[in-house]
Amino acid sequence: xxxxxxVLEAHERIGAxxxxxxxxxxxxxxxxxxxxxxxxxxxxxxxxxFKIRGATNAVLLLDxxxxxxxxxxxxxxxxxxxxxxxxxxxGIKAHIVxxxxxxxxxxxxxxxYGADITFCAPTLEARETTLDRVVxxxxxxxxxxxxxxxxICGQATAAKELLEDTGPVDIIMVPVGGGGLLSxxxxxxxxxxxxxxVIAAEPKNADDAFRSFKTGVLQPPLKPNTVADGLLTSLGxxxxxxxxxxxxxxxxxxxxxxxxxxxxxxERMKLIVEPSSAVPLAVIxxxxxxxxxxxxxxxxxxxxxxxxxxxx
Amino acid sequence: xxxxxxVLEAHERIGAxxxxxxxxxxxxxxxxxxxxxxxxxxxxxxxxxFKIRGATNAVLLLDxxxxxxxxxxxxxxxxxxxxxxxxxxxGIKAHIVxxxxxxxxxxxxxxxYGADITFCAPTLEARETTLDRVVxxxxxxxxxxxxxxxxICGQATAAKELLEDTGPVDIIMVPVGGGGLLSxxxxxxxxxxxxxxVIAAEPKNADDAFRSFKTGVLQPPLKPNTVADGLLTSLGxxxxxxxxxxxxxxxxxxxxxxxxxxxxxxERMKLIVEPSSAVPLAVIxxxxxxxxxxxxxxxxxxxxxxxxxxxx
Numbered sequence: 001x002x003x004x005x006x007v008l009e010a011h012e013r014i015g016a017x018x019x020x021x022x023x024x025x026x027x028x029x030x031x032x033x034x035x036x037x038x039x040x041x042x043x044x045x046x047x048x049x050f051k052i053r054g055a056t057n058a059v060l061l062l063d064x065x066x067x068x069x070x071x072x073x074x075x076x077x078x079x080x081x082x083x084x085x086x087x088x089x090x091g092i093k094a095h096i097v098x099x100x101x102x103x104x105x106x107x108x109x110x111x112x113y114g115a116d117i118t119f120c121a122p123t124l125e126a127r128e129t130t131l132d133r134v135v136x137x138x139x140x141x142x143x144x145x146x147x148x149x150x151x152i153c154g155q156a157t158a159a160k161e162l163l164e165d166t167g168p169v170d171i172i173m174v175p176v177g178g179g180g181l182l183s184x185x186x187x188x189x190x191x192x193x194x195x196x197x198v199i200a201a202e203p204k205n206a207d208d209a210f211r212s213f214k215t216g217v218l219q220p221p222l223k224p225n226t227v228a229d230g231l232l233t234s235l236g237x238x239x240x241x242x243x244x245x246x247x248x249x250x251x252x253x254x255x256x257x258x259x260x261x262x263x264x265x266x267e268r269m270k271l272i273v274e275p276s277s278a279v280p281l282a283v284i285x286x287x288x289x290x291x292x293x294x295x296x297x298x299x300x301x302x303x304x305x306x307x308x309x310x311x312x
Numbered sequence: 313x314x315x316x317x318x319v320l321e322a323h324e325r326i327g328a329x330x331x332x333x334x335x336x337x338x339x340x341x342x343x344x345x346x347x348x349x350x351x352x353x354x355x356x357x358x359x360x361x362f363k364i365r366g367a368t369n370a371v372l373l374l375d376x377x378x379x380x381x382x383x384x385x386x387x388x389x390x391x392x393x394x395x396x397x398x399x400x401x402x403g404i405k406a407h408i409v410x411x412x413x414x415x416x417x418x419x420x421x422x423x424x425y426g427a428d429i430t431f432c433a434p435t436l437e438a439r440e441t442t443l444d445r446v447v448x449x450x451x452x453x454x455x456x457x458x459x460x461x462x463x464i465c466g467q468a469t470a471a472k473e474l475l476e477d478t479g480p481v482d483i484i485m486v487p488v489g490g491g492g493l494l495s496x497x498x499x500x501x502x503x504x505x506x507x508x509x510v511i512a513a514e515p516k517n518a519d520d521a522f523r524s525f526k527t528g529v530l531q532p533p534l535k536p537n538t539v540a541d542g543l544l545t546s547l548g549x550x551x552x553x554x555x556x557x558x559x560x561x562x563x564x565x566x567x568x569x570x571x572x573x574x575x576x577x578x579e580r581m582k583l584i585v586e587p588s589s590a591v592p593l594a595v596i597x598x599x600x601x602x603x604x605x606x607x608x609x610x611x612x613x614x615x616x617x618x619x620x621x622x623x624x
Contacts, residue, residue: 044582270356
């Protein structure tokens, strides 16, 4: 289990490399939901997502001798860009394995941070075998996108800033995919504000974390198919353990609600957020009675969307 | 000519009713343009646009006896919503004349603020005659969207906040349509930072302000046809006089640059801005040599876009 002092140290360690993002409120959405919502804008974060927190903490924690060989991961998403930037900030190499089907903008972002990219077939197996080869050829340190203590402690700093800036809240909500942000958030809340409930939001169409949480047994994803493309991954053993111990509930939302919530944030808050970021608000729209009259903090996880392929 | 003390008083008067919007920077866009850009986010303003500043100042300045009959205007855009909200805040009626072709979302926004809406044919003549009728029937005070001293002094407060928050800048840029924001900005800059250049940005396809400025004679619009639909109006005698005296230059940008600039702001800053707001950055993209190495403040004027009709 990560200790609270690890989170405190992570926050000091990464402070120079990440933004302290603002917390926004929106009277129109409060009025629609009958609750008081406080949105932490990690869409304004470096690389456009909270992932830079965990990646930076993990990269900075590597021993000097080990770090010289660089870092590696497989990802087509925000973790790839985050690790690439974190490595460049430390002056070491990042080796990123990406599916050859990755959109051009994501390739360009990763390449723009100076990472070495190795393309592979778009299957989990191809990603893992390619990564193994890259790691054995380069001696790079594999930084898992979420099932990694240093990454979790880095992600935990977002909720720490949120609570520092908002004061007491009744509930904190984040979306759950692999569970890095959720487990980090839960550690922070248990230490800073034990009475605050931690509720995760997950797409119904990718509900493996929900099923794992309710059964107590890590469940595999069942052909996830959701507009919230940042939440397709499944929990890891480490994040699952923390989530089982510290999270109060996981609630699912349907695709229509996710798209409606995303559009509300775009139209009413004038913020560009990716679909994954809208899942907590989607849960609130589907279950207003659970949030009515309550103060709820929400982490808007990222803003990297393909403007040519919007869901509305 | 409006006096500086009118602007200072306007700022005090409207303070409780408008947001003090933040100033954002973006390293990626600075690096693309080779300059330091400071964006004042009036897209986060109440009603989603700076127009609430001028409307609020004008409504609050009305004599009590006169105000009791309410206020009126014709507009299909941000001024309509702004005047509706400003009137509701003072507890008086707003009568808005809108073309019957106005998008549903705009009608709903104005109706949502409790205004009386009168629809008319979508011509300037129909708008003006309908407004005349509404004014004579109700005794409401006509608040012109820009050719009005109180409105101009209200809009001037955006640049005041920008300069207070950024300190000295070399240039301030705003888009120009009717010239309310531009003339207000120019008054503020001449009084707070006389060495700062005021440069207006206008779509090439709606360049009547440019032609008026260069010839010194108020020119009519020539079938304006631009994606920047907030800038279709032409200068008024009052705004033109202030602009001729205080503005340093007006530079035009093409439609492709405006769309590219809008997309850059969406993708890199994660901000939803309307096309009009992107015209200053479009001018910078087309004329980088004029801005290289300089600190330039830009007012992002609004964020009200129809997500079903994006230009990209």
